[in-house]
Amino acid sequence: TQLLEQSPQFLSIQEGENLTVYCNSSSVFSSLQWYRQEPGEGPVLLVTVVTGGEVKKLKRLTFQFGDARKDSSLHITAAQTGDTGLYLCAGVSYGQNFVFGPGTRLSVLP
Amino acid sequence: NAGVTQTPKFQVLKTGQSMTLQCAQDMNHNSMYWYRQDPGMGLRLIYYSASEGTTDKGEVPNGYNVSRLNKREFSLRLESAAPSQTSVYFCASSETWESPLHFGNGTRLTVT
Numbered sequence: 001t002q003l004l005e006q007s008p009q010f011l012s013i014q015e016g017e018n019l020t021v022y023c024n025s026s027s028v029f030s031s032l033q034w035y036r037q038e039p040g041e042g043p044v045l046l047v048t049v050v051t052g053g054e055v056k057k058l059k060r061l062t063f064q065f066g067d068a069r070k071d072s073s074l075h076i077t078a079a080q081t082g083d084t085g086l087y088l089c090a091g092v093s094y095g096q097n098f099v100f101g102p103g104t105r106l107s108v109l110p
Numbered sequence: 111n112a113g114v115t116q117t118p119k120f121q122v123l124k125t126g127q128s129m130t131l132q133c134a135q136d137m138n139h140n141s142m143y144w145y146r147q148d149p150g151m152g153l154r155l156i157y158y159s160a161s162e163g164t165t166d167k168g169e170v171p172n173g174y175n176v177s178r179l180n181k182r183e184f185s186l187r188l189e190s191a192a193p194s195q196t197s198v199y200f201c202a203s204s205e206t207w208e209s210p211l212h213f214g215n216g217t218r219l220t221v222t
Contacts, residue, residue, distance in 0.1 A: 042213025100152040
Protein backbone atom coordinates (compact mmCIF):
# COMPACT_ATOMS: atom_id res chain seq x y z
CA THR A 1 0.00 0.00 0.00
CA GLN A 2 1.38 3.37 -0.97
CA LEU A 3 1.44 6.00 1.75
CA LEU A 4 2.08 9.72 1.67
CA GLU A 5 3.12 11.60 4.77
CA GLN A 6 2.90 15.36 5.15
CA SER A 7 4.63 17.63 7.62
CA PRO A 8 3.97 19.64 9.56
CA GLN A 9 0.38 18.66 10.27
CA PHE A 10 -0.47 22.17 11.49
CA LEU A 11 1.30 25.48 10.89
CA SER A 12 0.38 28.91 12.18
CA ILE A 13 2.45 31.88 11.03
CA GLN A 14 2.29 35.65 10.74
CA GLU A 15 1.58 37.37 7.46
CA GLY A 16 4.83 38.06 5.59
CA GLU A 17 6.70 34.99 6.87
CA ASN A 18 8.06 32.23 4.64
CA LEU A 19 7.21 28.57 5.10
CA THR A 20 7.85 25.14 3.63
CA VAL A 21 5.66 22.06 3.85
CA TYR A 22 6.75 18.57 2.93
CA CYS A 23 5.24 15.51 1.31
CA ASN A 24 7.15 12.23 1.65
CA SER A 25 6.73 8.62 0.61
CA SER A 26 8.75 5.45 0.23
CA SER A 27 7.02 4.86 -3.12
CA VAL A 28 7.92 6.27 -6.51
CA PHE A 29 5.21 8.25 -8.26
CA SER A 30 4.80 9.02 -11.94
CA SER A 31 3.42 12.42 -10.97
CA LEU A 32 2.50 14.34 -7.88
CA GLN A 33 -0.10 17.02 -7.41
CA TRP A 34 -0.71 19.70 -4.80
CA TYR A 35 -4.22 20.83 -3.91
CA ARG A 36 -5.54 23.54 -1.60
CA GLN A 37 -8.82 23.10 0.21
CA GLU A 38 -10.79 25.85 1.92
CA PRO A 39 -13.50 25.21 4.54
CA GLY A 40 -16.74 23.88 3.06
CA GLU A 41 -15.24 23.35 -0.38
CA GLY A 42 -13.54 20.62 -2.35
CA PRO A 43 -9.79 20.56 -3.02
CA VAL A 44 -8.59 22.68 -5.94
CA LEU A 45 -5.52 21.79 -7.97
CA LEU A 46 -2.50 24.07 -7.57
CA VAL A 47 0.14 22.24 -9.61
CA THR A 48 1.25 18.95 -11.11
CA VAL A 49 4.92 17.91 -11.11
CA VAL A 50 6.06 15.06 -13.29
CA THR A 51 9.86 15.05 -13.74
CA GLY A 52 12.30 14.24 -10.93
CA GLY A 53 13.96 17.45 -9.74
CA GLU A 54 11.31 19.61 -11.38
CA VAL A 55 10.64 23.04 -9.89
CA LYS A 56 7.45 24.96 -10.66
CA LYS A 57 6.50 28.43 -9.52
CA LEU A 58 3.01 29.80 -9.10
CA LYS A 59 3.38 33.44 -8.01
CA ARG A 60 4.67 33.19 -4.40
CA LEU A 61 4.40 29.39 -4.30
CA THR A 62 7.34 27.19 -5.35
CA PHE A 63 6.87 23.45 -5.78
CA GLN A 64 9.67 20.92 -6.10
CA PHE A 65 9.55 17.24 -6.98
CA GLY A 66 12.34 15.14 -5.53
CA ASP A 67 14.98 13.66 -7.80
CA ALA A 68 13.78 10.14 -7.02
CA ARG A 69 10.11 11.14 -7.44
CA LYS A 70 9.30 10.02 -3.88
CA ASP A 71 8.88 13.39 -2.22
CA SER A 72 7.90 16.98 -2.82
CA SER A 73 7.93 20.33 -1.10
CA LEU A 74 5.85 23.49 -1.25
CA HIS A 75 7.48 26.77 -0.29
CA ILE A 76 5.44 29.93 0.21
CA THR A 77 7.22 33.28 0.22
CA ALA A 78 5.74 36.20 2.15
CA ALA A 79 2.58 34.38 3.17
CA GLN A 80 -0.73 36.21 3.00
CA THR A 81 -3.97 35.60 4.87
CA GLY A 82 -5.45 34.33 1.61
CA ASP A 83 -3.00 31.41 1.70
CA THR A 84 -4.84 29.98 4.71
CA GLY A 85 -6.18 26.50 3.99
CA LEU A 86 -5.51 22.78 3.94
CA TYR A 87 -2.71 21.78 1.57
CA LEU A 88 -2.90 18.25 0.23
CA CYS A 89 -0.39 16.34 -1.83
CA ALA A 90 -1.48 13.43 -4.01
CA GLY A 91 0.69 10.95 -5.87
CA VAL A 92 -0.22 8.64 -8.71
CA SER A 93 1.66 5.69 -10.17
CA TYR A 94 1.16 3.86 -13.43
CA GLY A 95 -2.05 1.84 -13.27
CA GLN A 96 -2.84 2.98 -9.74
CA ASN A 97 -5.27 5.48 -8.29
CA PHE A 98 -4.29 8.70 -6.57
CA VAL A 99 -3.00 8.45 -3.00
CA PHE A 100 -3.53 11.49 -0.81
CA GLY A 101 -1.52 12.67 2.15
CA PRO A 102 -3.34 13.73 5.35
CA GLY A 103 -2.68 17.41 4.64
CA THR A 104 -1.01 20.42 6.24
CA ARG A 105 -3.42 22.90 7.77
CA LEU A 106 -1.95 26.39 7.34
CA SER A 107 -3.19 29.43 9.20
CA VAL A 108 -1.75 32.83 8.24
CA LEU A 109 -2.49 35.47 10.83
CA PRO A 110 -2.77 39.20 9.99
CA ASN B 111 -19.62 26.09 -16.06
CA ALA B 112 -20.74 24.14 -12.98
CA GLY B 113 -17.91 21.55 -12.93
CA VAL B 114 -18.80 18.82 -10.42
CA THR B 115 -22.12 19.15 -8.60
CA GLN B 116 -22.97 17.12 -5.51
CA THR B 117 -26.28 16.81 -3.69
CA PRO B 118 -27.24 17.06 -0.91
CA LYS B 119 -24.78 19.34 0.92
CA PHE B 120 -25.78 18.12 4.37
CA GLN B 121 -27.57 15.00 5.61
CA VAL B 122 -28.33 13.47 8.98
CA LEU B 123 -29.29 9.79 9.09
CA LYS B 124 -30.19 7.38 11.84
CA THR B 125 -28.31 4.09 12.04
CA GLY B 126 -29.78 1.63 9.56
CA GLN B 127 -31.30 4.21 7.21
CA SER B 128 -30.31 4.32 3.56
CA MET B 129 -29.54 7.16 1.21
CA THR B 130 -27.99 7.98 -2.15
CA LEU B 131 -25.49 10.74 -2.77
CA GLN B 132 -25.72 12.21 -6.25
CA CYS B 133 -22.88 13.54 -8.39
CA ALA B 134 -22.84 15.02 -11.88
CA GLN B 135 -20.05 16.54 -13.96
CA ASP B 136 -20.34 18.63 -17.10
CA MET B 137 -16.71 18.43 -18.30
CA ASN B 138 -17.13 15.28 -20.38
CA HIS B 139 -14.64 13.47 -18.16
CA ASN B 140 -14.22 9.73 -18.47
CA SER B 141 -13.29 8.92 -14.87
CA MET B 142 -15.27 9.61 -11.72
CA TYR B 143 -14.51 8.95 -8.07
CA TRP B 144 -16.03 8.92 -4.60
CA TYR B 145 -13.81 9.85 -1.64
CA ARG B 146 -14.43 10.27 2.06
CA GLN B 147 -12.49 12.77 4.15
CA ASP B 148 -11.96 12.28 7.86
CA PRO B 149 -9.82 14.44 10.16
CA GLY B 150 -6.14 13.55 9.97
CA MET B 151 -6.68 10.81 7.40
CA GLY B 152 -6.72 12.67 4.12
CA LEU B 153 -8.96 11.60 1.28
CA ARG B 154 -9.66 7.88 0.97
CA LEU B 155 -11.04 6.37 -2.19
CA ILE B 156 -14.31 4.49 -1.80
CA TYR B 157 -15.16 3.55 -5.39
CA TYR B 158 -14.23 4.76 -8.82
CA SER B 159 -15.38 4.47 -12.39
CA ALA B 160 -12.59 4.59 -14.94
CA SER B 161 -15.08 4.92 -17.79
CA GLU B 162 -18.79 4.74 -18.44
CA GLY B 163 -20.05 1.25 -17.72
CA THR B 164 -17.29 0.25 -15.29
CA THR B 165 -16.93 0.56 -11.53
CA ASP B 166 -14.24 -0.70 -9.15
CA LYS B 167 -13.57 -0.78 -5.45
CA GLY B 168 -11.15 1.64 -3.87
CA GLU B 169 -9.47 1.57 -0.50
CA VAL B 170 -12.60 1.63 1.73
CA PRO B 171 -15.59 0.17 -0.18
CA ASN B 172 -17.34 -1.74 2.61
CA GLY B 173 -20.87 -0.49 3.30
CA TYR B 174 -21.17 1.37 0.00
CA ASN B 175 -22.39 0.74 -3.52
CA VAL B 176 -22.10 2.88 -6.65
CA SER B 177 -23.79 3.32 -9.99
CA ARG B 178 -22.33 5.00 -13.06
CA LEU B 179 -25.65 6.02 -14.53
CA ASN B 180 -24.14 7.57 -17.65
CA LYS B 181 -20.98 9.50 -18.53
CA ARG B 182 -22.11 12.50 -16.45
CA GLU B 183 -23.51 10.90 -13.31
CA PHE B 184 -22.01 8.71 -10.59
CA SER B 185 -24.01 7.98 -7.44
CA LEU B 186 -22.97 6.55 -4.08
CA ARG B 187 -25.44 4.54 -1.99
CA LEU B 188 -25.36 3.68 1.68
CA GLU B 189 -27.73 0.74 2.17
CA SER B 190 -27.65 0.65 5.97
CA ALA B 191 -25.88 3.64 7.46
CA ALA B 192 -23.54 3.20 10.43
CA PRO B 193 -21.98 5.84 12.73
CA SER B 194 -18.57 4.94 11.25
CA GLN B 195 -19.81 6.39 7.95
CA THR B 196 -20.07 9.86 9.46
CA SER B 197 -17.75 11.82 7.20
CA VAL B 198 -17.50 14.38 4.42
CA TYR B 199 -17.97 12.77 1.02
CA PHE B 200 -16.43 14.18 -2.13
CA CYS B 201 -17.12 13.30 -5.72
CA ALA B 202 -14.40 14.00 -8.28
CA SER B 203 -13.85 13.58 -11.98
CA SER B 204 -10.85 13.52 -14.29
CA GLU B 205 -10.17 13.20 -17.98
CA THR B 206 -7.90 10.17 -17.54
CA TRP B 207 -6.55 8.12 -14.64
CA GLU B 208 -3.58 10.45 -14.09
CA SER B 209 -5.20 13.76 -14.97
CA PRO B 210 -5.89 16.31 -12.24
CA LEU B 211 -9.00 15.69 -10.17
CA HIS B 212 -11.89 18.15 -10.18
CA PHE B 213 -13.85 17.98 -6.94
CA GLY B 214 -17.37 18.86 -5.93
CA ASN B 215 -18.00 20.80 -2.73
CA GLY B 216 -18.83 17.75 -0.67
CA THR B 217 -21.67 16.23 1.32
CA ARG B 218 -21.39 16.36 5.09
CA LEU B 219 -23.06 13.22 6.44
CA THR B 220 -23.79 12.52 10.09
CA VAL B 221 -25.07 9.13 11.20
CA THR B 222 -26.49 8.99 14.70
